[in-house]
Amino acid sequence: MTGRFAKLTYTPSVLEIQQKMGSNAANRLRFSPDEVEALTEDEAAFIAQRDSFYMATVNEDGWPYIQHRGGPAGFLHVVDEHTLAFADVSGNRQYISTGNLASDDRVALFLMDYPHRTRLKLLAHAEVTPWSEASEDLRQALPLGASGRPERVITLHVEAFDWNCPQGITPRWTSDEILESSVGDRLRELEQQNARLRAQLSAATLGQTQS
Ligand SMILES: Cc1cc2nc3c(=O)[nH]c(=O)nc-3n(C[C@H](O)[C@H](O)[C@H](O)COP(=O)(O)O)c2cc1C
Numbered sequence: 033m034t035g036r037f038a039k040l041t042y043t044p045s046v047l048e049i050q051q052k053m054g055s056n057a058a059n060r061l062r063f064s065p066d067e068v069e070a071l072t073e074d075e076a077a078f079i080a081q082r083d084s085f086y087m088a089t090v091n092e093d094g095w096p097y098i099q100h101r102g103g104p105a106g107f108l109h110v111v112d113e114h115t116l117a118f119a120d121v122s123g124n125r126q127y128i129s130t131g132n133l134a135s136d137d138r139v140a141l142f143l144m145d146y147p148h149r150t151r152l153k154l155l156a157h158a159e160v161t162p163w164s165e166a167s168e169d170l171r172q173a174l175p176l177g178a179s180g181r182p183e184r185v186i187t188l189h190v191e192a193f194d195w196n197c198p199q200g201i202t203p204r205w206t207s208d209e210i211l212e213s214s215v216g217d218r219l220r221e222l223e224q225q226n227a228r229l230r231a232q233l234s235a236a237t238l239g240q241t242q243s
Pocket residue numbers: 099100101102103121122123124125126127128129130177179180
């Protein structure tokens with residue numbers, strides 16, 4: 033873990049339990065805690081491939097709230113090494129995440145790559161801009177899905193990030209990912225074989241009826 037991520041997550045209560053449990057996690061930190069983390073090409077490439085993420089916000093009462101966001105791959109756009117942005121669409125019209133951001137701009141993001149059993153956690157400050165007030169360049173850069181009308185741009189000013197180990201992640205694949213894999217190749221092969229056999233069978237049946 034980086035020093036910056038630890039600075040934001042290793043609170044006195046967390047440090048106390050780490051100490052009590054004999055954990056040396058606080059001694060295994062990389063980089064300075066005061067250095068806001070810049071996304072590298074690795075994080076940028078990973079984020080560009082994601083078609084969903086989970087975003088946690090906090091309300092006025094201190095309750096955390098987590099919601100899923102989905103869209104075309106890359107809909108969470110990497111603006112620069114410190115900034116991400118996505119188009120937030122009209123959905124169930126509950127506006128819980130947006131409402132929470134009005135009182136506390138801090139968010140935690142969870143990005144999953146199930147086939148490769150990889151996850152990336154991000155901590156950021158969110159800035160909410162009505163869609164009509166966002167710059168034309170930014171609006172053009174944000175991929176939109178088939179459903180939902182964009183209502184706002186949520187810009188994320190990244191504070192820190194952390195990669196997790198694959199432990200406990202069960203690999204899962206989307207239907208597109210299955211079709212692009214060797215399983216997809218085998219499926220197409222069997223479909224072709226099936227079509228050939230059907231044609232042979234119907235030709236044989238036709239031959240029998242005519243004789
Ligand atoms: C018509 C409709 C379209 C939706 N489109 C999306 C979408 O494109 N992306 C998404 O992440 N959620 C979509 N949702 C799901 C949720 O409504 C959406 O995540 C919601 O705005 C969450 O708000 P909240 O974060 O305030 O709970 C859609 C829901 C509905 C009813």
